[in-house]
Amino acid sequence: AGHQFGTFVPQLGDGRALLLGEITDVNGEKKDIQLKGSGRTPFSRNGDGRATLGPVLREYLISEYMNAINIPTTRSLAAISTGETIIRETKLPGALLVRVASSHVRIGTFQYFYARQMDAELKVLADYIIAKHYPSALSKENPYLDLFRQIVKRQADLVSDWMSIGFIHGVMNTDNTSVTGETIDYGPCAFMDRFQFDKVFSSIDHTGRYSYQNQPKIILWNLSRLAETMLTLIDANIDVAVKKMQELLSEFPKLYEDLWVKKMSGRLALIKSKNSDRILVENFLKLLHDKNLDFNTSFYLLVYLLGEDELIDALPLDHQQTIKNIKASDWHNTWKKRLDPEMVDKKALEKRLKLKNPIAFPRNHLVEKALNSAIYEGNLQPFKDLLKGLMNPFLERSLDDPFAHPPNPNEEVTQTFCGT
Numbered sequence: 171a172g173h174q175f176g177t178f179v180p181q182l183g184d185g186r187a188l189l190l191g192e193i194t195d196v197n198g199e200k201k202d203i204q205l206k207g208s209g210r211t212p213f214s215r216n217g218d219g220r221a222t223l224g225p226v227l228r229e230y231l232i233s234e235y236m237n238a239i240n241i242p243t244t245r246s247l248a249a250i251s252t253g254e255t256i257i258r259e260t261k262l263p264g265a266l267l268v269r270v271a272s273s274h275v276r277i278g279t280f281q282y283f284y285a286r287q288m289d290a291e292l293k294v295l296a297d298y299i300i301a302k303h304y305p306s307a308l309s310k311e312n313p314y315l316d317l318f319r320q321i322v323k324r325q326a327d328l329v330s331d332w333m334s335i336g337f338i339h340g341v342m343n344t345d346n347t348s349v350t351g352e353t354i355d356y357g358p359c360a361f362m363d364r365f366q367f368d369k370v371f372s373s374i375d376h377t378g379r380y381s382y383q384n385q386p387k388i389i390l391w392n393l394s395r396l397a398e399t400m401l402t403l404i405d406a407n408i409d410v411a412v413k414k415m416q417e418l419l420s421e422f423p424k425l426y427e428d429l430w431v432k433k434m435s436g437r438l439a440l441i442k443s444k445n446s447d448r449i450l451v452e453n454f455l456k457l458l459h460d461k462n463l464d465f466n467t468s469f470y471l472l473v474y475l476l477g478e479d480e481l482i483d484a485l486p487l488d489h490q491q492t493i494k495n496i497k498a499s500d501w502h503n504t505w506k507k508r509l510d511p512e513m514v515d516k517k518a519l520e521k522r523l524k525l526k527n528p529i530a531f532p533r534n535h536l537v538e539k540a541l542n543s544a545i546y547e548g549n550l551q552p553f554k555d556l557l558k559g560l561m562n563p564f565l566e567r568s569l570d571d572p573f574a575h576p577p578n579p580n581e582e583v584t585q586t587f588c589g590t
Contacts, residue, residue: 172278172345183213206267225589226265229356235560243353244271278345284399314403324351330429336362336465340372357588363576365458365465371586464576469527528563530573534583
């Protein structure tokens with residue numbers, strides 16, 4: 171079940187995904203193996219249950235990149251061409267994704283049983299999740315309350331990761347929210363180029379519900395829906411259970427903000443974040459928004475503000491302009507003053523900036539070019555080249571590198587699509 175764009179749907183189900191089972195990996199951890207696009211399931215709702223090559227390669231690429239930058243995610247074990255022709259708006263090549271996850275249980279899984287008042291089944295589900303993913307909860311006075319507390323922490327950590335790198339999930343429905351805190355379902359997701367607080371890419375998000383700036387609010391809303399399903403597990407007295415859950419949910423905003431400030435201030439080369447660094451981060455984002463600057467590249471270019479002007483003059487013109495915009499701002503002086511206590515070794519500071527700010531990320535126009543080459547020309551080489559570059563996100567590159575530049579106006583991707 172699940173809330174899709176805020177509307178509750180009492181029965182959902184994967185129309186094109188098949189869970190094969192669970193295996194133990196080389197580290198002794200249990201993992202789910204799932205096929206996406208293998209054919210019709212009982213939940214296909216008259217669909218064909220197939221997947222086309224584009225969405226399969228897209229999820230493979232972006233999920234593996236997320237893993238490369240240490241953001242919790244499902245993994246893509248394989249992308250397989252099926253040899254079939256799939257009918258969508260046009261004829262497209264068929265493909266299959268083999269997905270690996272620590273779990274495929276979502277908030278919507280809890281909602282399915284809650285909607286049917288199946289309290290016994292809810293307890294079985296919660297016990298399974300605790301035993302497999304949150305065993306430390308077993309030692310607590312109220313294991314179910316601690317389970318919820320840990321899920322809240324993982325989601326705060328995950329969404330603060332997304333926000334720090336400019337990732338927009340695009341479809342944060344409760345059935346797309348994993349209880350293990352892994353990024354799951356890469357349908358219309360995208361990374362921002364030029365920074366805008368209200369940026370939306372998904373073609374089906376007509377109201378901006380899942381815009382970049384709304385993601386922290388939405389995950390709290392989703393966690394509130396999970397809390398509703400667990401009340402009978404928390405306490406026999408529902409009023410008591412509601413109060414306990416409200417207390418945990420009220421901790422989310424500070425928990426999230428502390429994580430977000432720490433990660434964002436790290437991108438500004440600050441070792442120990444202070445309370446005042448929140449304003450420093452917010453003002454930098456406001457500068458990027460007002461000047462329409464490229465999000466990730468602007469962080470990467472901060473290293474050039476530590477050096478000599480001669481180095482800046484040798485850069486490509488668009489990078490020179492970005493640096494000039496930052497350097498001319500009041501924010502630049504505030505940042506330099508904040509760095510003074512930490513600027514013991516300029517080389518160490520430069521290294522810190524480069525370690526926290528990857529120049530390689532899945533720019534939408536580069537992804538689209540690689541996918542179109544695979545889909546319409548049968549040429550996988552551009553995709554393989556792009557994947558190889560993304561697997562080394564922190565590799566130092568020339569600023570003439572395609573990863574370092576936002577798209578030209580004629581290359582810009584303004585909408586992304588689910589692919590179902």
